[in-house]
Amino acid sequence: MAAKQRLVLIGNGMAGARFLEELTSLGGGEQYDIVAFGDEPYGNYNRILLSGVVSGTHDPKDIFINPLSWYREKGVTLHAGVRAGWIDRDSKKVYAPNNIGETYDKLVLATGSQPFVPPLEGLTREDGRFKEGVFVFRTLDDCSAILAYAQQAKRVAVIGGGLLGLEAARGLLKQGLEVHIVHLTAHLMDAQLDPSSAKLLQRAMESMNIHVHLEKSSTALLGNECVSGIGFKDGSRLDCDMVVLSAGIRPNVDLARASGLTVQRGIVVHNDLSCRNDPNVFAIGECAQHNNVVYGLVAPLWEQARVLAERLSGKNPQAVYRGSRVSTKLKVMGVDLAVMGDKDPRHEEDEVVTYVEPSRGIYKKLVVRDGKLAGAILLGDGQMTPRLLQAFDRSELLPESRSELLFSLGEQSQKLSVADMPDDTQVCNCNGVSKAKLLAAIKGGARSLKAVCDATRAGTGCGSCKPQVQAILEWAADGLVAEDPSVHYYVPGVPLTKVELVRAIKGQDLRSVSAVFAVLAEGREDAASKLGLASLLKTIWGKDYEDERDARFINDRVHANIQNDGTFSVIPRIYGGVTSPDQLRRIADVAEKYQARMVKITGGQRIDLLGLPKESLPAVWQDLGMPSGHAYTKAFRTCKTCVGTDFCRYGLGDSTGLGIQIEQRFQGIESPHKMKLAASGCPRNCAEATTKDVGAVAIEGGRWEVYVGGAAGSKVRKGDVLCVVDTHDEVMQYMGRFMQYYREQGKYLERTYDFVERVGVDHLRQVLVEDSEGMCERLDAEIQAAINAYVDPWKEADHPKHPAQFVRELAVVED
């Protein structure tokens, strides 16, 4: 093995420490001897929570992320409390006081920022220190000093009504002081808010007895040794016995500038985060300037840390940082506030949607550009924040009815009271995970939805509790929620989105699951990814897919549904739920002969033989002489029907006839998740077609409504009408077109009800009915090809894929 390189990090704040975590978790400790300089004498802590320390809700020891021992465990040499003094880039060496000199191969600067101190007359005493009672608000030490002084102070003025200033004000209010905010411009938080929302926020704060002074330019601090007031440019003054300066931050760039690195507002970096004039020196966090932007929020810092760790660890040497779409979510003085992107329209065509409810302090404003969310301000009501953040982060096309984005439809409101929920409340009903267990995992360091779910198994059953787990995570992690990049991957074990993955599979002609792991995942096989990959490859390659049986779930290896005792259930296909005495007799004979432990009518109008051992499956199928009902796999399942015009006195359409045709046509068509269908012969809807993945309902006039995206399982949703048509053939044409589009566009394990909500029914109508993208002909041809390729899997009874395919247990005696 080559000798280890040396990596030196300067700055142990939120960006630097995050980078170390990422780098060591990617195995960077094996490639580098890592040395870090941090000028505070601690491990690293969560600066976002400092206002909690001031307000007394957080103990200082609770906000540490990694203690000093963490650095030892990870093999990182930390110079804690040591400020790096000088970088000699020629000899690649960092110097610090006490004769410390560390050579580097790679140098990472994460020097952060410092409070901007405005030039005020009377700011300092003769010895150059601040007047007594004057503080900045940036570090844990600042916090301690503010807290100590607040015990004796009565009236504090915070200079600067930005985000940090308001946070400081909140903390000081809780300490029992009379709090004044002094702000230079005409409205608070002017970097994030527009005047209307700022006004509402101001009113909310004033109702809490905070005094707001706008358009006040501070020029002097009054008093001799101790501060006694602030003098303003307009000649007025404000008496106070404590002042907190919170007038913005400035990147710490002196060290970089003195070392000859290119510095503008921040240290200028390329997309690979290396400095403009030195490829071995990198900068991340608040000191870095990327594409003319210096970021001050935590999410971009983490993205940068992640990208750099991936590059330097070799996990992904091509990783690049392309800038962040900035959004932030916070509680200002107990008021929910979320801001993202542009706060005002930028072009004439931009659409602005606003909703204002002054009496409750609610303000919602969306800036929509090209049908996508370009920005938003949400004050006083956080219900829709997660939905909008997602739409913003992913540049989703918005629903045409904008009101859907401003108001929840009731269903989600239950998840919002996570704070009030008792700790023993069971959140995941599949795996019995309580709120307390989730909180323990979050406190133990799990910061993304995936990490929390992995640690507790919450959300790993039916998945319907995930929004609630996310809500608890966001509430408990207090702004520290990480977005796990893997949520965008199609499968967890291959770091590509569905679009990227499909491109790579086609471009490199990968036809089997093992080939995908070999080429796209550095040979690392991941069990959790196999089924999703198999489903995708089969949709891409059709009959040219190289089927590896070990990439199938057991159900799909033996074409039956595994039960809790390791036996299997067998459901033969009964087209449209219409059977015959002969079929029933055969089913009864089989049930007796193979001693099925239960015979049950299913919800899909079929008959289930339960408790059959694996080795009897081929004989069961042969004796049944019926095709597989596919009740065990991610595919078209069944088409439930009502009696329809054949017998029913209300029947308007031949629902049994249609159901049989549908089942004969689509049997065995595989899809991202199962598809349950139904056909109802009149709007009384006895077959429940409106709550199926795809359904048809006969209406007066000899026509059929085609529904998509219905559900009546862990989630209940009425489907949307895709179109209304005249004939059975047309019903099946649109159903098939929808199925193929879902097969191509759906994420693995995404049910149609989530898929339809994600892409929007309007979009589906445009694409599938109006043919806006000119793809209908192709979709029809693709689904026809899939139908033509259908083979009844139960034929493997006669031709097993492997001699041991249906073996349950092999007996061995001593050698």
Added chain:
Amino acid sequence: MLTASETGVRIYNLGPLEQVPLGEGRAFLVGSTPVAVFRPRNGKVYATQALCTHKGGPLADGLLGGETLVCPLHAYRFNLATGQPVGHECSALRTYAVVVGPDGCIRLALP
């Protein structure tokens, strides 16, 4: 290596490796002990107790990914080499020493 059995260890010949399809597992009743034998695509062979420590799932019907085994019933994970649970708190699986001999047959040691 599996050699002398004076210590009470018994060695069983489970027959040709090909009985276990590549990338899958199969259950064996070895004497009176149910055992699951796995043949992942990394070229190695592993053996564990046959039933999951969570709710008795038939592990030989599970999914494999490298050294990870996923139980078919509730997707609980285990490390094949050590038997240790992955991401949950069920007890570890018993593991058995297993090799493929020059004759292509699987040999397993039972204590």
